[in-house]
Amino acid sequence: MREFTTHEYDVLVIGAGGAGLRAAIEAAGSGVTCGLICKSLLGKAHTVMAEGGMAAALGNVDDRDSWSTHFADTMRGGQYLNNWRMAEIHAKEAPARVNELEAWGAVMDRTKEGKILQRNFGGHKYPRLAHVGDRTGLEMIRTLQDHGIHQGIKVHMEVTVIELLMEGGRVVGAFAYEREHGRFIVFKAKAIVMATGGIGRAFKITSNSWEYTGDGHSLAYEAGADLIDMEFIQFHPTGMVWPPSVRGILVTEGVRGEGGILTNSEGRRFMFDDIPDVYKSSTSDNEEEGWRYVTGDKSARRPPELLTRDHVARCIVREVKEGRGSPHGGVFLDIAWIKEHIPNAEEHIKKKLPSMYHQFKELAGLDITKEPMEIGPTTHYVMGGIRVDSESQMSTVPGLFAAGECAAGLHGANRLGGNSLSDLVVFGKRAGEHATKYAKENSAGQINNDQVQKVAAWAEAPFDRGDKAENPFTIQSDLQVMMQDKVGIVREEKELNEALQGLEGFKARAEHASADVNRDYNPGWHTALDLKNLLTVSEATARSALARNESRGAHTRIDHPDKSEEEAKGNNVVRKGADGSMQIERVAIPPIREDLAQIIEENK
Amino acid sequence: MPQVTFKVWRGNKDGGQFKDYQTDITEGMVVLDAVHQIQAESAPDMACRWNCKAGKCGSCSAEVNGMPKLMCMTRMEDLPTDKPVTIEPMQAFPLIRDLVCDVSWNYEVKKKIKKFKPRKPDAQDGTWRMQQDDVDRVQEFRKCIECFLCQNVCHVLRDHHKHEEFAGPRHYVYTAALEMHPLDTEDRLLDLKDDNGIGYCNITKCCTKVCPEHITITDNAIIPLKERVVDEYYDPIKKLFRMFKPKK
Ligand SMILES: Cc1cc2nc3c(=O)[nH]c(=O)nc-3n(C[C@H](O)[C@H](O)[C@H](O)COP(=O)(O)OP(=O)(O)OC[C@H]3O[C@@H](n4cnc5c(N)ncnc54)[C@H](O)[C@@H]3O)c2cc1C
Ligand code: SF4
Ligand code: SF4
Ligand code: FES
Numbered sequence: 001m002r003e004f005t006t007h008e009y010d011v012l013v014i015g016a017g018g019a020g021l022r023a024a025i026e027a028a029g030s031g032v033t034c035g036l037i038c039k040s041l042l043g044k045a046h047t048v049m050a051e052g053g054m055a056a057a058l059g060n061v062d063d064r065d066s067w068s069t070h071f072a073d074t075m076r077g078g079q080y081l082n083n084w085r086m087a088e089i090h091a092k093e094a095p096a097r098v099n100e101l102e103a104w105g106a107v108m109d110r111t112k113e114g115k116i117l118q119r120n121f122g123g124h125k126y127p128r129l130a131h132v133g134d135r136t137g138l139e140m141i142r143t144l145q146d147h148g149i150h151q152g153i154k155v156h157m158e159v160t161v162i163e164l165l166m167e168g169g170r171v172v173g174a175f176a177y178e179r180e181h182g183r184f185i186v187f188k189a190k191a192i193v194m195a196t197g198g199i200g201r202a203f204k205i206t207s208n209s210w211e212y213t214g215d216g217h218s219l220a221y222e223a224g225a226d227l228i229d230m231e232f233i234q235f236h237p238t239g240m241v242w243p244p245s246v247r248g249i250l251v252t253e254g255v256r257g258e259g260g261i262l263t264n265s266e267g268r269r270f271m272f273d274d275i276p277d278v279y280k281s282s283t284s285d286n287e288e289e290g291w292r293y294v295t296g297d298k299s300a301r302r303p304p305e306l307l308t309r310d311h312v313a314r315c316i317v318r319e320v321k322e323g324r325g326s327p328h329g330g331v332f333l334d335i336a337w338i339k340e341h342i343p344n345a346e347e348h349i350k351k352k353l354p355s356m357y358h359q360f361k362e363l364a365g366l367d368i369t370k371e372p373m374e375i376g377p378t379t380h381y382v383m384g385g386i387r388v389d390s391e392s393q394m395s396t397v398p399g400l401f402a403a404g405e406c407a408a409g410l411h412g413a414n415r416l417g418g419n420s421l422s423d424l425v426v427f428g429k430r431a432g433e434h435a436t437k438y439a440k441e442n443s444a445g446q447i448n449n450d451q452v453q454k455v456a457a458w459a460e461a462p463f464d465r466g467d468k469a470e471n472p473f474t475i476q477s478d479l480q481v482m483m484q485d486k487v488g489i490v491r492e493e494k495e496l497n498e499a500l501q502g503l504e505g506f507k508a509r510a511e512h513a514s515a516d517v518n519r520d521y522n523p524g525w526h527t528a529l530d531l532k533n534l535l536t537v538s539e540a541t542a543r544s545a546l547a548r549n550e551s552r553g554a555h556t557r558i559d560h561p562d563k564s565e566e567e568a569k570g571n572n573v574v575r576k577g578a579d580g581s582m583q584i585e586r587v588a589i590p591p592i593r594e595d596l597a598q599i600i601e602e603n604k
Numbered sequence: 605m606p607q608v609t610f611k612v613w614r615g616n617k618d619g620g621q622f623k624d625y626q627t628d629i630t631e632g633m634v635v636l637d638a639v640h641q642i643q644a645e646s647a648p649d650m651a652c653r654w655n656c657k658a659g660k661c662g663s664c665s666a667e668v669n670g671m672p673k674l675m676c677m678t679r680m681e682d683l684p685t686d687k688p689v690t691i692e693p694m695q696a697f698p699l700i701r702d703l704v705c706d707v708s709w710n711y712e713v714k715k716k717i718k719k720f721k722p723r724k725p726d727a728q729d730g731t732w733r734m735q736q737d738d739v740d741r742v743q744e745f746r747k748c749i750e751c752f753l754c755q756n757v758c759h760v761l762r763d764h765h766k767h768e769e770f771a772g773p774r775h776y777v778y779t780a781a782l783e784m785h786p787l788d789t790e791d792r793l794l795d796l797k798d799d800n801g802i803g804y805c806n807i808t809k810c811c812t813k814v815c816p817e818h819i820t821i822t823d824n825a826i827i828p829l830k831e832r833v834v835d836e837y838y839d840p841i842k843k844l845f846r847m848f849k850p851k852k
Contacts, residue, residue, distance in 0.1 A: 040653070042711065043750055044661045099731050105720035105785065107739050107746055114733030132743065138660065139746060149711075150719045157708070180700055209655040243632020249658050359658055362677050364632070473644035517649040520616065521701040524648025 002456050004186045009035040009154070010439040011432070012174060012189035014161050014216065017045035018137075018424030019404025019431070020195030021144035022097075026432025027193075028151040032439050035187060036148075037156045037176065039211050043145045046197050046209060046405075047424065050137025051252035051355065053119055053129025054425075055418035056094035060115040062298060065126040067091040071596070072603035074419060076278065077123040077308050078383075078412020079553040079563075081229065081571060084592045085390035086410045090419070090426050097425035098130050106143040108132050120257040120294060123308045123416040125282065125603075127296075134252050134355045140421055159185065161215065162529060163455040164192065164223040164400070165447055171223055171399040172445030175455050179526070182519025184456055188447060190439035193431045194220055194395075194402040198382045199233075199537040201476075201530075204484040206379040207239055207250040213530040214537030216406035220386045221536055225395040226575045228408045228587075230384035230537070231544035232554045234415055235489045237312035239378025241330035246363045248378040251333065251356060253417045255373075256305040258352050259294040260335040262316070263372070264324035270331075271304035274315055278604075279307055291341060310414045310554045313377040317489055320376065330376030336369055345369065377489055381420065382537075383411040383554065384544065387573060393431035396575075399438060399445075403431035413553020462515040462528040469514035472528035479506050479534060487542050492559045496546040503539050510535060543584050544572040608685045610638060612650065613692040616701045622690065623647075629680050635668050635691065636675035639703070651702040659816060662751030666703050667692045672753040672814045694756040707752055713771050716799065720782055721790040738786045745781035745825060747817045750774065754811035754821060760804045771800035773811035773821045780825035783832070797833045802826070 010032035013024045020036060027034040038045060057070040070091035075082055098116065102108065108130050109117040118127040132139040149155075158179040165173035165186070173188045196216025200208025221227055238251040256262075264270050275283045283304050284290040290303025305312070316331050326332055335353070339345035346369040350357050353368070360366045360373060385408035386395050393401045404424045411419065462472070486499035510532060515525035550564035551557050570586040577583040592600075608629045611622040625642045636654055643650050655661040657676045664675040669683060669690055683689055697705040726732045754773040760766045771779075779796060782788055796802045805826055812821045819825070 040655055040661075040663065041707070044655045044663050046655075048661045048749075049656045049658070099729075102732060103722060103725075103730075105722075105782075105788075107734075107742050107785065110734055110736040110739060114735050115731070132746070135660070135747065138749065142746065142748075146714075146719065149715050157711075180706075209657070209661075211655065244630060245633045245637045246657075355660065362659070363634070363679070365681075471644070471648060473648060477644070515648065521651035521704055522649045523643060523651060527648075 001453065002184065004184045004452070006186045006188060007035060008188040008444070009033045010189070011191050011193065011435045012037070012187050013193045013195060013432070014174060015045070015195030015197060015404070015406070016042055016155070017047035017195060017197055017404060018140050018144060018421060019428035020193065021141070021148050022425045022428030023193045023195060023403055023432035023435065024153045025144065025148050025151050026429050027436045028153045030433070030436040032436050034152075035154045035156060035189070037159045037161060037174075037187070039158065039160045041157050042155055043141055045141060046211065047137045047141045047421070049250070050140070050421055051134040051250065052121060052254040052257065053131030053136045053418050054098060054140065054421035055121070055124060055128045055416065056098040056130060056422050057091060057128060058095050058098065058116060058118060058130065060111055061118045062126040065128060068599045069125050069603060070094070070128065072600050073124050074410070074416060075412070075600055076603075077414050077416040079414060080412065080568065081553070081589065082412030083390050083409030084596055086427075088596060089390065090410055090423060093426045094422040097422065097429065101140065101143050101425070104143050104147040106139050108139065119254065120302070120306060121417040122253055122256070122306045122312070124418065129418040131254070133351070134254050134353050136421065160526065161219060162459055163451070164219050165451055166223060167445040167448060169224065169398060170445060171397055173447050175452055177459065179521050182522065182525065184459070186447060186452060188444060190442050190444050191399050191401065191435040193435045194386060194400065194406055195404045195428065195431070196406045198405045200379045200382070202480065202483050202534050202538045202541070203379040203488065204480040205239065205248040207236060207248055208379065214533045215530070216402065217385055217540070218533035218536035220395055220397065220400060220402065221540070221574070221576055223397050223400060224576060225397045225400060226387040226573045227540050228384060228387040228571050228573050229412070229544070230540040230574060231548050231572060232383035232413050233379065233541060234309055234381040234383060234554050235313045235377040236380035237309055237316055237377055238333055238375040240364065241326075241374050241376045242328040243364060249359070249363070250378065250380065251373060251375050252353070255333060255335050255353060255356060257294065258335065258349075259291065259338045260305065260333055261303070261337060262305050262312070263332045263334060264319045265326060266324055270319050270324070271307065271312065271315060275304050275307070276311060283307065308414055309417065313489060314556060316377060326374045328374055330374045332372040333375045334372035336371060381405065381415055383413065383415055384408050384541070392434035393427055394434060394438070399442065401431040401435045403427040413555060459529060462513055462525055465512050465514040468512045470509055470512045472513040472515070472524055472531060475506065475509050475513055475531060476527055476534065479538065483538055487538070487545060490556050490558055491545050492557060493546065496542050499542045500539070500546070503535060503542065507535055539582055540574045543574060543582060547572050547584050547586065606685075608638070608680070609688040610642065611688045611690040612639070612642070612702070614650070614702050615699065617699050624688065629685065633680045634676055635673070635678040635680065635689070636664050638680065639675060639691065651700070651704045653704055660749060662749030665694055665751045665753050665756065667694065672756050674751060674753075674816050677816060694752065696756045696758070696762040697752075709767055710750070710752055710755065710774065713775050714778060717771070717775060717779055717782070718790050718792050718795065720785065720788055722787040723789050732787055734786045741824065742781050742785050744819055745777045747819060748774065748777050749817060751816060753814045753816065757810045757814050759808065759810070766801065766804060769801040770804045773826065775800065776802060776805070776829055777819060777821055777825045780829055783829065793833050793836045796829060797837055802830060802833060805830070
């Protein structure tokens with residue numbers, strides 16, 4: 001029998017992005033012991049990559065803004081599939097969480113009065129995103145990290161959790177390996193907060209890193225938790241398309257917030273051609289008004305480039321399909337044109353979008369102050385995730401909480417830009433708080449040694465595949481191609497069925513994914529183990545997409561091109577059935593509270 | 605572009621050697637892409653760190669042809685490909701495996717630096733007012749992505765191994781960001797002089813040269829900090845004053 005190192009905490013947080021760090025700070029500050037685990041080094045989680053900003057109705061730039069407008073914008077953006085209570089909490093609490101970051105040392109860009117500056121972003125009625133140039137995520141994660149290291153949190157860097165440990169129906173711990181030597185570790189905990197981020201590595205073209213293999217989604221699913229809204233995957237309209245090796249890397253929406261425009265090969269601003277009815281009254285129909293909007297004229301309506309991401313992505317796909325794309329299969333995003341309007345445009349762009357300037361200069365050899373960029377959609381964010389209680393963030397498994405991108409509910413069918421960073425701190429704090437409460441009310445559980453031995457054996461298996469051994473990188477890459485093709489931006493029943501069939505093949509191949517040499521810092525081995533999670537989230541996405549017979553938000557079905565009132569009455573939930581197969585169920589959205597319904601009505 | 609040969613360091617703390625790998629290079633590829641391609645094609649166990657692939661997370665630091673670089677921001681087009689490209693780990697830290705080293709020392713050093721301590725809020729609602737002009741300087745320092753390339757090239761660490769007494773350029777940038785933060789009220793000068801050994805720095809500016817975020821580490825962070833330390837601790841009049849001043 002194998003021996004393992006064991007650590008014991010009241011609250012264990014898995015994931016050290018914005019959500020996990022905020023949860024851990026909350027727990028450690030409430031008098032319980034807290035451990036924090038992350039796959040990479042501290043400060044390198046996805047949150048570090050966020051660019052544009054963090055949405056909160058501070059009203060610093062436009063004092064007409066309020067939590068109720070933010071709430072209504074979030075619901076409209078999510079096409080009303082959101083958990084309305086979470087949308088309410090988020091809109092109300094985001095300003096306090098942003099101010100708290102400042103109290104912990106964050107240095108955001110300022111207004112003339114010396115307050116936190118806010119910028120325009122798609123789907124937000126008023127300038128609402130607190131930001132630092134285009135590196136807001138770095139500011140957030142560093143602030144939380146530098147504050148967190150003084151709170152008594154025990155951090156386990158480069159440790160990967162591969163299974164949640166259960167006692168009866170309750171979670172009591174986690175099983176993990178450390179990267180350095182591949183040694184196994186048992187974590188005992190009274191409560192666990194899942195904050196593992198997204199699933200973007202299931203697709204070929206993605207803005208996401210190697211970490212985004214849907215671990216939290218899959219671990220929770222295996223533990224019996226419900227996943228919800230998994231058909232909704234956000235394809236960000238502006239990823240780099242050229243050169244090939246940078247395809248998918250994000251170009252922040254902030255470019256459009258600062259006045260950047262989208263044009264096709266004919267030089268036409270095609271976004272003016274298709275403005276959805278619900279946004280007609282708030283969107284400008286001419287270039288002159290659009291420009292006034294981005295330069296702060298409060299009477300002007302927003303340019304169509306700032307419509308929601310799902311819509312902009314679809315318009316780009318249409319332009320490319322109809323032959324009006326750029327040379328490398330995207331369209332043009334032009335910020336250089338603002339020199340027609342302002343004298344020091346070059347300096348202005350470098351100051352407002354410094355990392356975009358460098359990114360293009362260094363990776364594509366292109367000067368964005370002079371030339372337009374070529375961009376196209378890239379897999380960016382998963383709205384779907386672990387189903388949680390809106391007050392406590394607890395999943396359907398007792399003792400298991402979730403926050404951040406791996407949790408679901410707030411964003412519905414489509415997330416507004418900037419609503420993730422605020423989500424992380426609002427619900428990260430709440431998850432930390434309620435996990436602490438749970439830990440105080442419950443005693444430690446018993447680790448089941450059989451379960452531990454079994455998962456350890458499973459994790460060692462890639463070193464012993466015999467002659468059927470297959471390279472895990474090849475399997476992962478083939479899976480990404482299939483998911484991109486069949487479960488990508490535009491979907492249909494036939495292809496989704498093919499994808500589900502294809503996934504069975506991949507499951508079989510994953511059993512042969514092999515690793516070599518030894519367990520010391522071995523990426524091949526790690527990739528082989530990650531496959532299981534990728535396959536779970538891929539299947540959940542394909543099944544949910546097949547079950548939603550309409551097009552709504554980020555989910556587009558060419559065989560059901562319209563919205564359906566009937567379909568909009570519920571969310572898709574997947575869970576593991578008694579026989580081990582994936583079950584899907586449609587659950588009705590609870591009727592919205594009267595006062596909130598009225599806010600939505602007033603903001604229509 | 606054709607096939608290129610890479611000499612990649614393979615080994616662990618007990619030793620190792622360069623191994624040759626060949627892989628196809630296509631337009632726009634960066635060194636990290638080549639490493640991934642080699643991993644996928646012929647060395648799945650080759651260790652390297654990365655996350656963002658866009659110069660934002662500071663994970664992929666290594667030495668490419670002897671130059672400290674982020675692998676994800678080093679384009680193959682900018683390297684001579686008629687001879688092998690060498691890739692090796694940073695040298696100022698203990699090796700874990702291949703291109704990955706143990707940088708945990710940096711995290712320990714940071715923990716010892718006194719944390720941010722803001723003045724009382726300026727407004728009733730608990731918020732502060734700061735002018736953009738007053739935060740520009742701090743924002744420069746806060747661009748740091750903790751790649752530790754500056755630590756890697758600083759001779760005090762790399763050649764003289766003063767890890768016990770010297771915090772290194774990254775942490776002077778960190779300290780400067782705190783000390784020059786308009787809201788901060790803490791005093792870190794004594795620590796800077798004694799525990800963090802800023803005196804060892806002889807302003808060679810090697811750190812500034814390698815910073816991928818183009819932070820002017822020496823001119824904007826280290827020199828002003830050194831001046832503050834000198835003003836506080838070596839100015840004879842101040843010294844006299846301090847003898848009578850109660851310790852804070
Ligand atoms: C390029 C880019 C730009 C973006 N810009 C914005 C923006 O401007 N505004 C905005 O609101 N949102 C933005 N987003 C989205 C936002 O950044 C993310 O949704 C958010 O940061 C996710 O935070 P998180 O805390 O949930 O997870 P992350 O920050 O991704 O952290 C996940 C953590 O979980 C750990 N982990 C994962 N699996 C395991 C495991 N098995 N065991 C142990 N640890 C594990 C990881 O190591 C990591 O520490 C952007 C995203 C990208 C990719
Ligand atoms: S300037 Fe100072 S800190 Fe920077 S490399 Fe030289 S000695 Fe080291
Ligand atoms: S100061 Fe520059 S070189 Fe040093 S760690 Fe920060 S980003 Fe890297
Ligand atoms: S991978 Fe993030 S800096 Fe290179």
